[in-house]
Amino acid sequence: DQQVKQNSPSLSVQEGRISILNCDYTNSMFDYFLWYKKYPAEGPTFLISISSIKDKNEDGRFTVFLNKSAKHLSLHIVPSQPGDSAVYFCAASGGRGGSEKLVFGKGTKLTVNP
Amino acid sequence: NAGVMQNPRHLVRRRGQEARLRCSPMKGHSHVYWYRQLPEEGLKFMVYLQKENIIDESGMPKERFSAEFPKEGPSILRIQQVVRGDSAAYFCASSPQQGNGYTFGSGTRLTVV
Secondary structure (H helix, E strand, O other): OOOEOOOEEEEEEEEOOOEEEEEEOOOOOOOEEEEEEEEEOOEEEEEEEEOOOOOEEEEEEEEEEEEOOEEEEEEEEEOOHHOOEEEEEEEEOOOOOOOOEEEEEOOOEEEEEO | OOEEEEEEEEEEEEEOOOOOEEEEOOOOEEEEEEEEEOOOOOOEEEEHHHHHHEOOOOOOOOOOOOEEOOOOOOEEEEEEOHHHHHHHEEEEEOOOOOOOOEOOOOOOEEOOO
């Protein structure tokens, strides 16, 4: 049973346009959500996070939106740049008294075309 | 300020051999986490350790896998009698205190032949 789902394995956008990556979760005990970016042969790099007490967090070109009632979050990248091409993982934590392990989705491969 | 260092980067083992994966956390970090990524999958939590203590090993297979984080030296993930299904990328992460957004290493890619 996958508790964190990224239903789009891949996404292709033009440079300068908006990239929207989606993530759904099933465990209502999750209270903290993170996005990681991963290049081939490298480890995941933390991008942005959001606590369940908020519905939006913004950092430069990256914004994460959280819809708790729908158990859905999304990452917006605007404007998209070719260097943003990578695999993006959604992750969640919480439950069991604040366990620190992260539950990851399978990732979405973003390709930004020049 | 070196990041999380994992070695080796690539490891090839024959079925039945032992694999030892090492992780040196960032300076000042006392919490270490191990994750495994199978092909076409997301990262799956394996174990969370603090110095000399295993805090959460709920993601570790019951047999053949063990982890330690001694008082001195790196954290070690040990896989005994490896099988082809153990082929994966193993990532270590560290954090300065219990919390989220920890830093990952570049991983060890284990191939069992």
